[in-house]
Amino acid sequence: MTKLYHHDPLRTVAVGSLPTTSQSALGAPTSPVDAVTVNRAMDTDKGRLQISKSLSATSGNTKQYFTRFVSPGLNQTSIAANTWNFAFACNTNIATSNFPVTADLGTQVHVTVYVWRPSTGAKVADIFDGTSSGTTFAEPSALSTIKSEFGTFTGSAVTCQIGDVICQEIYFSCAPTQAATNLYYYDGTTETNNTNTTVTNHASYIETPETLSFVTSQTKLYFHAANSGLSNLPTTEQSTLTKTNNVDALTVNRSMDTVKGSAVASLSFNLIATGAQNNYYGRFVSPLLLTDVFGTTINANTWDYCFGFNESGSADNFPCTGANQSVYVNCYVWETANGTKLGTILDGNSDNNFDEDPGTGGNNLFDRGTFKGAAVSSITNTCVIVMEIWFVVSPTTTADVDAFKYDGTVDTTADMGTQASPASFIGTPQRLAFSGFGTPQTVLIEWEEA
Amino acid sequence: MTNVYTVATTVKCPPGLDCVVAQITSPANTEIKIKKIRITPTDGTDTTVNDFHRNIKLLTESAAGTGGTAYTPIDIDDNNTAAVSTVKTGPMGIGTISATIDQISLHSGTDFFWQAADEDDKIVIKPGEIFGLVVNSST
Numbered sequence: 234m235t236k237l238y239h240h241d242p243l244r245t246v247a248v249g250s251l252p253t254t255s256q257s258a259l260g261a262p263t264s265p266v267d268a269v270t271v272n273r274a275m276d277t278d279k280g281r282l283q284i285s286k287s288l289s290a291t292s293g294n295t296k297q298y299f300t301r302f303v304s305p306g307l308n309q310t311s312i313a314a315n316t317w318n319f320a321f322a323c324n325t326n327i328a329t330s331n332f333p334v335t336a337d338l339g340t341q342v343h344v345t346v347y348v349w350r351p352s353t354g355a356k357v358a359d360i361f362d363g364t365s366s367g368t369t370f371a372e373p374s375a376l377s378t379i380k381s382e383f384g385t386f387t388g389s390a391v392t393c394q395i396g397d398v399i400c401q402e403i404y405f406s407c408a409p410t411q412a413a414t415n416l417y418y419y420d421g422t423t424e425t426n427n428t429n430t431t432v433t434n435h436a437s438y439i440e441t442p443e444t445l446s447f448v449t450s451q452t453k454l455y456f457h458a459a460n461s462g463l464s465n466l467p468t469t470e471q472s473t474l475t476k477t478n479n480v481d482a483l484t485v486n487r488s489m490d491t492v493k494g495s496a497v498a499s500l501s502f503n504l505i506a507t508g509a510q511n512n513y514y515g516r517f518v519s520p521l522l523l524t525d526v527f528g529t530t531i532n533a534n535t536w537d538y539c540f541g542f543n544e545s546g547s548a549d550n551f552p553c554t555g556a557n558q559s560v561y562v563n564c565y566v567w568e569t570a571n572g573t574k575l576g577t578i579l580d581g582n583s584d585n586n587f588d589e590d591p592g593t594g595g596n597n598l599f600d601r602g603t604f605k606g607a608a609v610s611s612i613t614n615t616c617v618i619v620m621e622i623w624f625v626v627s628p629t630t631t632a633d634v635d636a637f638k639y640d641g642t643v644d645t646t647a648d649m650g651t652q653a654s655p656a657s658f659i660g661t662p663q664r665l666a667f668s669g670f671g672t673p674q675t676v677l678i679e680w681e682e683a
Numbered sequence: 684m685t686n687v688y689t690v691a692t693t694v695k696c697p698p699g700l701d702c703v704v705a706q707i708t709s710p711a712n713t714e715i716k717i718k719k720i721r722i723t724p725t726d727g728t729d730t731t732v733n734d735f736h737r738n739i740k741l742l743t744e745s746a747a748g749t750g751g752t753a754y755t756p757i758d759i760d761d762n763n764t765a766a767v768s769t770v771k772t773g774p775m776g777i778g779t780i781s782a783t784i785d786q787i788s789l790h791s792g793t794d795f796f797w798q799a800a801d802e803d804d805k806i807v808i809k810p811g812e813i814f815g816l817v818v819n820s821s822t
Binding site: 451491523524525526527614664665666667669670671672673674675676677678679680681682683 | 684685686687688689690691692693694695696697698699700701702704705707713714715716717718719720721722723724725726727735737748749750751759766767768772774775776805808814816818820822
């Protein structure tokens, strides 16, 4: 069973492209809420705070497009035919909006779900594009009240490729006879698997009985407090940013490798000024890459960047200001043979999926997000991956301490979950190999020579 | 007279990637015969039960892959002369494959052990050819 929950942050891909037009049988929408080029994320985690999209429908506006949600890349080559569930919440201010059902007093909604191939920028096939099954959807039983909706649709089997994504367009076909304001709700914490329950923080989703597999980090590099034992490493930061403050000395090269830590460590900065500042926290260096085994190129990919943090006060705006924001990433490949940077994976902003502590601060939280890494080629066995930890912040106080926490034991905490021992890491879907790391195999071969 | 040699080593295999753990290169004028192979998971220091899988391949190669560390073969009869084959231990890359002689997937709870049943069962490596033992470990 797989549920794909709708979220507000945007979905982008490192390679290829996502839809820029509606792929629905309904055709081009009349007045979309989100532009049809907008792709938001859906994944297997629930949200935290309900979001709404509001559509001002005129009489006769039958093509009511709200937005599109896109899954992570699939790690499988087929999707089975199944009966899918579709759960959402909606609200309308007038009964004659006939929203969200497909006709006056209808009990079905239009569903558009398909598989998209980013590498070719084309739709692979529809899972379903038509009117839902059964009779469980309905117009909200009370006006100007957020009501749950729950029903099913018949999903077709689709042959796909690893890296393809599932898209759902929230695109209803209604028959309003008067102007109306219609709202779609998502990204909340609470499922309501029925129709016409009043809700306040709804987790909207689609669900298939199949357990879908998505591309995840096949190589994780966990940050450690211990210094790297390698030579010819950077002696200063390598970012295009201009440093305002630093926590570690710029000559310090800590280590990162494929093994989780054992005791949490912190890089903590005592705020000394308000206003915009580029704060360098530290640098982590991988073991030597083993190109003999994985090749000489680090591929362009969407990397995971997950870390623990503690923002002691809400005025710190650390590690970013508010929800669904970017953080700064400087990740590159360093050639230890000659002490130079070989290539940049990213020196810029991450995806907009990091969050500040939503409370008043003081919590040990685990922030999960992603960044788009470029390809780096001509890698040798004397190269390492380097990750510099930067935070571009604008605190409005100087009284607080902001900590980047790492070297702990747990890397599975949900986004913005509480975690006192975070195993902070960067990860890529590519299988990389590092000298001295891996599972030992004890081998004997015996042979004859005449 | 036939002499018997061994390579015995522990190699750290990167997860999810084919890597050569040991390769034996037959010299230009000598044929060699592989008679026994054993692979056991981990290095014996683990204190908990392992749960992973391994894909094991027995290859012949016409050209070796890159990497690896030179290894001095062990003569099981201390009176014999040194081996003429050259040996490297991994992890190293796969070269140009001539043939895949055997392939098997095993859980970490099972060792891989193969021994030639008789003279005809030995794996013959032509002069100048390379025998490679490949492991792909799931973790």
